Amino acid sequence: MNEPQYQERVKKRTLQEAQPELSLPESDVPLQNDKAVIEDTGSGIKTLLIALFTTVLAIIGFSLIDAYLYVTDLMASHPLLASLLAALLLAVALAIFALIRNEWKGLRAIGKYSNDLFSIEELKTKGDVATTRRALKHRGKLQTGSAFARGCYHAFEHSLREHHTNDEVLKIYQDMVLSPIERQAKSVLKRESATAGGISLISPNSFIQTLGILWISLRTLRRISLVFGIRPSISGNWRLLRIALENLAAGSLTDLLTDEIAAQLGGTLGDKLLANSVDAVAVASLNQRLGKALIRELSKH
Amino acid sequence: MSRFVNKFYKAFDTLVDTGAQSLENLFSRDVHHVIITGLSRSGKSMFFTTLMSLLSQRSQQTFDNLPLLRSLPKELIQSVELRPIEGEALFPLDRNLQKLQSRQWPESTEQIYGFELVLTTKPLNAISKLLRKSNQIIFRFHDYPGEWLTDLPMLHKEFVAWSDSAWSQQLNPPQKHYASDWHAFVESYDFDRLPNEELVGDYMQQYRNYLIAAKSKGITLLQPGSMLIPSPKFNWEKNGFAPLPSRIASDPEHPWTLLFQKNFEHFKKIWLAPLQESYFSKADKQIVMLDLHQGLSHSRAHLNQLKETLSNLASSFVYGADKWYKPKILFRHEISKVAFVATKIDLIPNSQHENFLHLLQDITSGIRAHLREKEVEFQHFLISAMQTTDPGSCENCLRFTNPDGDYEEWEFESIPDRLKALDPEQNYPAINTMVPKDVLARMNHAQGIDRLIEYLIK
Ligand SMILES: Nc1nc2c(ncn2[C@@H]2O[C@H](COP(=O)(O)OP(=O)(O)O)[C@@H](O)[C@H]2O)c(=O)[nH]1
Ligand SMILES: [Mg+2]
Numbered sequence: 182m183n184e185p186q187y188q189e190r191v192k193k194r195t196l197q198e199a200q201p202e203l204s205l206p207e208s209d210v211p212l213q214n215d216k217a218v219i220e221d222t223g224s225g226i227k228t229l230l231i232a233l234f235t236t237v238l239a240i241i242g243f244s245l246i247d248a249y250l251y252v253t254d255l256m257a258s259h260p261l262l263a264s265l266l267a268a269l270l271l272a273v274a275l276a277i278f279a280l281i282r283n284e285w286k287g288l289r290a291i292g293k294y295s296n297d298l299f300s301i302e303e304l305k306t307k308g309d310v311a312t313t314r315r316a317l318k319h320r321g322k323l324q325t326g327s328a329f330a331r332g333c334y335h336a337f338e339h340s341l342r343e344h345h346t347n348d349e350v351l352k353i354y355q356d357m358v359l360s361p362i363e364r365q366a367k368s369v370l371k372r373e374s375a376t377a378g379g380i381s382l383i384s385p386n387s388f389i390q391t392l393g394i395l396w397i398s399l400r401t402l403r404r405i406s407l408v409f410g411i412r413p414s415i416s417g418n419w420r421l422l423r424i425a426l427e428n429l430a431a432g433s434l435t436d437l438l439t440d441e442i443a444a445q446l447g448g449t450l451g452d453k454l455l456a457n458s459v460d461a462v463a464v465a466s467l468n469q470r471l472g473k474a475l476i477r478e479l480s481k482h
Numbered sequence: 483m484s485r486f487v488n489k490f491y492k493a494f495d496t497l498v499d500t501g502a503q504s505l506e507n508l509f510s511r512d513v514h515h516v517i518i519t520g521l522s523r524s525g526k527s528m529f530f531t532t533l534m535s536l537l538s539q540r541s542q543q544t545f546d547n548l549p550l551l552r553s554l555p556k557e558l559i560q561s562v563e564l565r566p567i568e569g570e571a572l573f574p575l576d577r578n579l580q581k582l583q584s585r586q587w588p589e590s591t592e593q594i595y596g597f598e599l600v601l602t603t604k605p606l607n608a609i610s611k612l613l614r615k616s617n618q619i620i621f622r623f624h625d626y627p628g629e630w631l632t633d634l635p636m637l638h639k640e641f642v643a644w645s646d647s648a649w650s651q652q653l654n655p656p657q658k659h660y661a662s663d664w665h666a667f668v669e670s671y672d673f674d675r676l677p678n679e680e681l682v683g684d685y686m687q688q689y690r691n692y693l694i695a696a697k698s699k700g701i702t703l704l705q706p707g708s709m710l711i712p713s714p715k716f717n718w719e720k721n722g723f724a725p726l727p728s729r730i731a732s733d734p735e736h737p738w739t740l741l742f743q744k745n746f747e748h749f750k751k752i753w754l755a756p757l758q759e760s761y762f763s764k765a766d767k768q769i770v771m772l773d774l775h776q777g778l779s780h781s782r783a784h785l786n787q788l789k790e791t792l793s794n795l796a797s798s799f800v801y802g803a804d805k806w807y808k809p810k811i812l813f814r815h816e817i818s819k820v821a822f823v824a825t826k827i828d829l830i831p832n833s834q835h836e837n838f839l840h841l842l843q844d845i846t847s848g849i850r851a852h853l854r855e856k857e858v859e860f861q862h863f864l865i866s867a868m869q870t871t872d873p874g875s876c877e878n879c880l881r882f883t884n885p886d887g888d889y890e891e892w893e894f895e896s897i898p899d900r901l902k903a904l905d906p907e908q909n910y911p912a913i914n915t916m917v918p919k920d921v922l923a924r925m926n927h928a929q930g931i932d933r934l935i936e937y938l939i940k
Contacts, residue, residue: 184659184699187781187909192893200883201872203923206545332544339545343832343873344929353549 206339241395244388245274251386270388277392284399291403291412292326294479301351301359310347317354327410329365333358363480366408370472373401378465382457387436394432394464398425401472409479417478424474428467435463513620514939517761519795520771521628521702522711525825527588528867529771530625531578532925533935534599537562539926548932553939554619560602570596573625585917592711594626594761619939624761629707635794636705637754641746642732642739644705645725651703652692652725656783660699664692673730677741682722689724700780702791708753716753721745767938768820770849774841775829778897779912782904785845789901793848820853820860821937822846827929828866829913831894833877839864840899863934869927870915882915 248270255263304313321334337357341350377397384390402421406412413421439456520526536547540556548556566572573595578588599621636644652661667688675681686709693704704710712718723742730736770792777785824842827835842862853860871882878894892913898904918924 184656185781185907188905188907190895190908190910193911194891196881196889196891198889200881200889200918202918202920203869203927204920205543205923205926336545340547340549342927342929344827344835345550349550352552353546356552356555357546357549 206335241388241391244386244391248386248388273389274392277389277396281392281396281399284396284403288399288403288406288412291406292323292410294323294409294411294414294417301354305348305351308347310345310350313347313350314341317350317358321358324410327362327407329408330358330362330410333361359480362409363476366405366472366476366479369404369408370401370469370476373397373404373472374465374468377401377468378461381432381436381464382461384457387440390432390436390460390464391429394429394468395425397468398428398471401468402475405472405475406479411479413475413478421471421475421478424471428471431467432460432464436460512618512939513622514767515622515765516767516769516938517624517765518769518771519628519631520769520825521632521773521791522590523776524628524771524773525865525867526625526628526771527578527591529825529865529931530573530623531575531582531588532867532928533931534562534564534575535579535922535925536928536931537599537601547926547928548935550932551936553936554601554603558603560604561600562602563600565598565600567596567598567622570594570624573597573623582917582921585919585921587917591625591627594624596622596624598622622765624765626761627707627711629704629711630713630757631795632702632707632791633705633754634758636746637750637758641723641743642734644746645731645742646728648705648725649728651787656699656781656787657696657701657703660696660701661692663695664688668727673726673736673738677738679719682741683719686718686722686724700776700784701787702784703787703794706749708749713753713757715756716749721748721752723749766818768818769823769934769938770820770846771823771825772842772845773826774824774838774845775826775910775912778904778910781909782901782906785901785904789845789848792846793852796849796852818858819938820858821863821934822860823863823865823930823934826866827864828869828871829880829882829915830897831878831880832873834894834897835864837897837899841897841901844900861937863930863937865928865930865934867925867928867931868918868921869924869929870918871913880913882913883918885914885916887916 252263252267252270255266299307299312299316304316307313317337321330321338324330324334337354340353340357345353377394380393380397381390384393402412412418439459442456518526518529537559540547540562541559546556564573564575571593574588581588601619601621603617603619605617639647651657652665671685677685690709693707693710697704697710708716709718709722723745725731726738726742731739733739772788772792774785774788777788822842824838827838830838839862842864846860846862850860871880873879874881874891874893876893878896879891880894881889881891883889894910897910
């Protein structure tokens with residue numbers, strides 16, 4: 182055989198080390214939510230928020246007075262019963278206040294969403310894999326407060342390979358981080374809204390109902406934020422509070438209306454129950470609205 | 483009378499029932515008949531092995547080993563199974579995995595394997611269940627020795643024409659470098675002796691020796707490749723043939739010509755036509771696997787003849803056009819697709835993948851011209867079934883363990899992005915690796931398999 186001699190376009194050298202072994206990631210990263218959050222970032226409440234909170238307090242105040250008047254009315258005829266009822270009301274109010282305080286503290290403990298992140302759109306048009314991967318890593322760090330998000334990021338990081346293009350990295354990010362978190366948040370919201378409806382169904386008067394809604398709204402915000410591992414920024418908070426207040430107002434209004442209709446119908450226990458269930462549906466959908474606004478806020482990119 | 487009517491209704495009912503049943507089957511199964519074509523050692527078997535392992539490990543892993551398989555997200559897959567096709571050998575997945583675990587590459591394919599890969603998906607909810615009934619995606623794969631594929635173009639030739647073209651190919655580089663013994667043998671051969679079993683056997687053996695030598699030197703244009711990997715259906719000892727010099731072949735009455743012509747026709751009828759019919763005309767999607775490292779490690783002339791081999795194959799595709807590429811119109815419209823795949827991409831540094839992809843596109847340009855006429859959709863892919871290499875100390879460097887167990891680093895000069903850019907005097911030796919110890923992890927670092935499957939099923 183007379184094969185020509187070729188010149189090799191490769192330089193070869195033998196190394197003194199052994200080939201490193203690749204490892205597969207552990208498979209025991211939990212994909213559910215944390216019971217508690219770790220971080221605590223304290224920053225002052227802005228005056229705007231104070232104003233809004235006083236509005237909420239006013240609503241609570243009015244419904245409280247409403248309840249108070251009812252009790253004093255009762256006092257004239259049945260003093261013993263009335264004072265028992267007053268004590269009970271106070272106890273319930275205190276208990277709910279304690280719950281609200283807990284939710285508020287919990288929410289404040291979650292890391293804040295920051296607006297200085299690159300948006301996904303920006304990352305897409307920049308078209309540089311290294312930048313994208315760095316930016317996504319940074320986002321991941323921000324969201325470590327959530328075990329769920331941590332799990333998603335962990336899976337995401339381990340699915341990435343050197344040969345993936347910028348577009349592919351972002352697609353995988355969408356599939357493995359953004360979408361699952363949003364799905365999880367929505368399922369949390371569904372449960373929360375059901376609870377909100379339940380509270381309004383069993384609440385005996387509008388004072389307790391208002392407090393209850395306030396509590397469940399905060400809880401919804403906290404639990405959803407917990408899925409994301411971040412809570413809304415100040416501007417986001419402002420929007421959410423507005424919605425929460427609108428919800429409270431609308432909730433009270435439907436409560437009033439339905440109670441009125443129930444009274445017109447005859448005011449039996451059955452009618453009251455019917456009125457409350459109409460209420461419950463209204464409150465549940467109002468809660469949905471709040472939760473969806475939050476999800477939109479937190480998955481804004 | 484009423485009994486007759488009753489009977490009639492019953493028969494009608496049964497008819498409606500079976501009709502409904504087959505409709506049901508039609509809607510609830512999504513069958514992709516994929517044929518994988520590729521010369522031997524192009525990486526077909528490793529591809530299946532890795533695909534199957536990745537799919538079956540996928541649901542148990544926290545990460546996603548096929549993240550770009552977006553049409554089939556891992557949450558949606560309920561089960562993955564390998565099913566035999568009646569009358570065909572099941573792909574030896576377990577044996578291959580065992581071999582890999584014991585740090586050996588799987589044996590090369592010397593027979594046809596046919597099997598179905600069945601992915602059952604979970605119905606998401608009642609509504610989507612109603613809307614989209616398909617809950618099984620079925621890939622029908624066929625794996626077979628690549629040498630048989632390159633024989634298909636012979637179906638459209640007469641013996642004399644085939645013999646002449648085989649002869650002229652052997653006179654060109656790179657083949658001619660390996661054909662000198664065979665040519666010397668034919669030059670001095672006495673064709674005046676009447677062909678008998680012994681003489682024919684000897685003549686064929688000489689030709690087979692040439693084919694074996696050429697194959698070992700990276701030649702892909704080897705006809706009949708079936709001579710190298712004999713099929714159980716064709717008896718080479720009894721009905722064999724080999725090219726004849728044109729001074730003999732041009733005489734239609736010459737006893738050697740007459741005999742070989744007869745045997746050639748027999749070969750077409752007994753072996754090639756059924757092969758084409760049963761494996762190549764059923765498919766609606768095709769993966770063409772190419773090992774460019776082989777060609778690069780020899781010379782530009784070798785890559786050119788790979789390009790020619792591919793181009794010749796198009797004639798077999800065109801032949802099958804009616805059955806193969808035309809969409810099956812009953813109930814579903816489907817565009818046929820071809821994926822051109824360069825395998826073992828882990829043997830090329832990441833920085834050179836783009837050039838490598840362009841080189842692949844250059845190699846397929848001939849065959850693509852044919853496909854375009856037939857309005858066949860196609861795309862190019864780079865894949866590896868296993869990441870056997872590691873990044874090295876420079877951008878164009880790769881590290882790997884050679885078959886002797888030594889860890890080496892190679893530094894590549896830029897890979898040419900088209901054939902013309904490759905100096906005819908230069909080549910790129912191909913990396914030959916030992917199966918790494920951490921096979922499983924390295925299979926999970928396979929490249930491009932998800933892109934490829936996603937393309938095929940979308
Ligand atoms: N580095 C590397 N080598 C591969 C890969 N796939 C196949 N090979 C090598 O190529 C050889 C032939 O592969 P195989 O799948 O048996 O080819 P087939 O004849 O087309 O089925 C194997 O024995 C391996 O040495 C891959 O993804 N990476
Ligand atoms: Mg094989």
